[in-house]
Amino acid sequence: MLKEQLSVFEQHTTPFYAYDLGLLRQTLDLARAEASKYGYHVHYALKANANAPILAEVLERGFGADCVSGNEVRRALEAGFGPEQVVFAGVGKSDAEINFALQSNIFCFNCESVQELEVIQELAATQGKTAQVALRINPNVDAYTHKYITTGLEENKFGINVWELEGLVLRFAEWPNLRLIGLHFHIGSQITDLRAFENLCVRVNEIQRWFEDRGLVFPHLNVGGGLGVDYRAPEENPIADFAAYFKIFDLLLEKRPGQQVHFELGRALVAPSGNLISKVLYLKHGQKTNFVILDAGMTELMRPALYQAYHKIENLSSDLPEKTYDVVGPICESTDCFAKGYILPETKRGDLVAIRTAGAYGEVMVSEYNLRDKVKAIYLS
Numbered sequence: 001m002l003k004e005q006l007s008v009f010e011q012h013t014t015p016f017y018a019y020d021l022g023l024l025r026q027t028l029d030l031a032r033a034e035a036s037k038y039g040y041h042v043h044y045a046l047k048a049n050a051n052a053p054i055l056a057e058v059l060e061r062g063f064g065a066d067c068v069s070g071n072e073v074r075r076a077l078e079a080g081f082g083p084e085q086v087v088f089a090g091v092g093k094s095d096a097e098i099n100f101a102l103q104s105n106i107f108c109f110n111c112e113s114v115q116e117l118e119v120i121q122e123l124a125a126t127q128g129k130t131a132q133v134a135l136r137i138n139p140n141v142d143a144y145t146h147k148y149i150t151t152g153l154e155e156n157k158f159g160i161n162v163w164e165l166e167g168l169v170l171r172f173a174e175w176p177n178l179r180l181i182g183l184h185f186h187i188g189s190q191i192t193d194l195r196a197f198e199n200l201c202v203r204v205n206e207i208q209r210w211f212e213d214r215g216l217v218f219p220h221l222n223v224g225g226g227l228g229v230d231y232r233a234p235e236e237n238p239i240a241d242f243a244a245y246f247k248i249f250d251l252l253l254e255k256r257p258g259q260q261v262h263f264e265l266g267r268a269l270v271a272p273s274g275n276l277i278s279k280v281l282y283l284k285h286g287q288k289t290n291f292v293i294l295d296a297g298m299t300e301l302m303r304p305a306l307y308q309a310y311h312k313i314e315n316l317s318s319d320l321p322e323k324t325y326d327v328v329g330p331i332c333e334s335t336d337c338f339a340k341g342y343i344l345p346e347t348k349r350g351d352l353v354a355i356r357t358a359g360a361y362g363e364v365m366v367s368e369y370n371l372r373d374k375v376k377a378i379y380l381s
């Protein structure tokens, strides 16, 4: 119960992120236990949260690192991940980022276009290196999630389209500095309808057979991340159903002998253990609405403004009878709104409010807009 932490929260200047390291450890332990039943490798997606104390817990459990920028690769290496644990995805890797990853001898580049393969070949040749690459293929599988966080449909910018593969395989011989070690897929984020992963397996099997028909078998399959969390009921479901998730792949993904299967989970590992704690600055009574104006806004947690995302909100200070409010931030944008028509106990200036399930894609997406101060983080063990 977050309310039990109220006295701790009251000692800190708001707004701040509060991370529950106990819940984080439980989540990571469970994910590791379920993945290891099948010998699966999990690479934690740093883009979800790259804070040092979080990375330390991830690293301690033997997960690898999934990075999408040169700076994420650097952060992972600085945190202690070995280069052989680092994969690097991203639709627009710059030459400088590729060079840095090559110099660092990372495990694998997840390549998203033929053009990128050409550039990595050229830069690897200049460095006298061989780059290990996986082809990120756009499988055209619906993730049944918000359209802004779907990545595996043909209309999305991510990955190599299947219709490009025929031309691509003919060109492998032109790239002596690339070692093609795997296939990579990622269909989207906050996936709660697990049938999307079933469909992904069916598609990966088809694509794998297509390559086999052309004499190509890869030692690695990377099926990405995307497992969602329960934003509406964080107390009832604090940990994602890793057992059901990994079981789908065990049942449906056709693994070749000796083939290694990789996952890139971000949100499901860290979202529930982070909460944004904010203070109520003002109560404003409009014609039709009562506004709760917080000292945190879209600059500290962008997801509601960007995706109309739902985050549960709790008033930690009040037990008064309930009222209905629009909960908003201080930023000069009308989209700076965490929730409309939200029921909270009667709220007063100075109350502390928790915006729940904000451990993933919260602090990493902070903006300085309106010259806001950088939000702080505290860690509860």
Ligand SMILES: Cc1ncc(COP(=O)(O)O)c(C=O)c1O
Residues within 6 Å of the ligand: 045, 048, 066, 089, 151, 186, 188, 189, 190, 224, 225, 226, 227, 264, 265, 266, 267, 268, 360
């Ligand atoms: C390529 C890739 N891998 C992994 C992830 C992590 O996704 P999630 O946090 O939904 O598990 C993402 C983000 O959607 C991604 O784009």
Ligand SMILES: N[C@@H](CCCC[NH3+])C(=O)O
Residues within 6 Å of the ligand: 047, 149, 151, 189, 190, 303, 360, 361
């Ligand atoms: N940032 C997004 C998810 C994008 C995942 C990365 N491809 C979110 O908050 O839900």
